[in-house]
Amino acid sequence: MSTLAREDALARPAQMVVAERRRRPFPWGALTVHGLLLVAVAVIAFPLYYAFVISTQEVSEVIQKPPRLLPSAHLVENYYEAWQRSGMGRLLLNSTIVAVGVAVGKISISILSAFAIVYFRFRGRQFVFWMIFVTLMLPIPVRILPTYEVIGNLGWLNTYAGLTVPLMASATATFLFRQFYLTMPNELAEAAQLDGAGPMRFLWSILLPLSWANIAALFVVLFIYGWNEYFWPLLITNTEEMRTVVIGLESLIPRSGTELPTWNYIMAGAMMALLPPVAVILFMQRWFVRGLIESEK
């Protein structure tokens, strides 16, 4: 269709094409919108760009006036130094374990309970549902001291179990799967029963394969949540080996005036800490947007 139109235009005399082009008004509106959007993108990107620039400079460039807004040549050495000083390998490993653990745990627990609530009739079903709902109103700060005590009694301080299990209850994920199962046609379960499939077989072979889109979407959102959680790991870890990266980074900041202002190392550390979740958003954007919007309904 479009190629046809183009050939048609080519076939006509040149002056006519020019005249036609003149008749169509210049798209000022669209251009303005593009301009404004580009400004928004630039404003939003500037802090990250600036952090990156600082992470490639040496200290003398970091503190120079006027501030230098172009990258320098010290990227490799700064990142190496930041990696060494903060024990970045271990920090990133811990964050990965926590983020994946929380995401997988939350999704598994939620699928099981949503399946029970939708596909079984049992005493206390409503009660369980309300219990899960009420967790929405109990964020970490409102139960902080006693939860810490519970973790201590379990011997879970400075353990991966302590870092992940208490974050695994999830009302939003349970509601999402419940909502999704309620939209499944009744015939699905009927057919499975006629074929003699038990409930677990039905869940595993029929429901789960249908849920992959929801699982992927939730995984992205929960991975970011787990990676960026600050309050909880700060509380229940006090050894350097068990710190996650968002907390471990703070140790790089020079607080007293006598220390060298090594902001290049801090920014190098910050870049390494923020790269994994940002990369997950960029590469799984479709799932990310879906997960955000679906899980909050």
Next chain:
Amino acid sequence: MRRTVFANRWLPYLLVLPQVLVTVVFFFWPAAKSFYLSVFKSPPFGGRDIFVGLDNFTALLTTSDYYDSVVSSFVFAGGVTGLSVVGGLVVAALANQKIRGLTLYRTALLWPYGIAPAIAGIIFLFIFHPAYGILPYFFSFVTAYEFNWLLRGWIAMALVITATAWTHLGYNIAFFLAGLQAIPTSVVEAASVDGAGPVRRFTAIVLPLISPVTFYLVVVNMVFAFFGSFGVIHAVTLGGPGHATEIMVYKLWKDGFIGLDLGSSAAQSVILMAVVIGLTVLQFRFAEKKVTY
């Protein structure tokens, strides 16, 4: 419609067991214990708890420290919500115009959501750095006013608000875009035919239609600012200078874990519980009524 269900006596209990266990052990029991602790005075180094009734609450509500932290929390939450909801709406409305490259723009606008507020805080800490930061440097040309967050509380507050709003902007843009795209084009076109310009179309048609999204986002951003913002305060300002950025969540942690005043900290937990219950009820009540149409 009757749903086909499976018949099994014990399996459903087994299936909900993990969720129920985590919920009871790490949510209900600690929350109940918070209530308990809030009416006792616990000696920090062991010994019997002493029942003190509502003393912990009256002690809190009569000190200006706590009052200050409530004010700081509302300033902080209001600032973060205002900045990121209004900013998100403006950017989303621009991106929703009929232009090319929408997905590209969306990607370019969403990614800061992946950055932890604490790390965003560290980046903005340098941007605001009194000696080397780019912002104080530019301000120094305009005014002799000392733009130093270590000395001036409101600058420290602006620092943590900006950093937090920056990370949350993408979330709001995603929701506004989804809301805007759900508006049928025929409605907006009808207004256009009736002679309404772009601004009038936006204020008279689009804004009322997305008011449920706006309301939802205001509540969610408030909850996030109140309960999810410990990190940015702890990593950047430590509540200072003075008590300028000591929001309720930070004070609760400081009194409990640094000051070892368990009773007071638990009482603060109970007060915060009332806040979050209020916000959640608000969210669900209005979510059903869809605000104004």
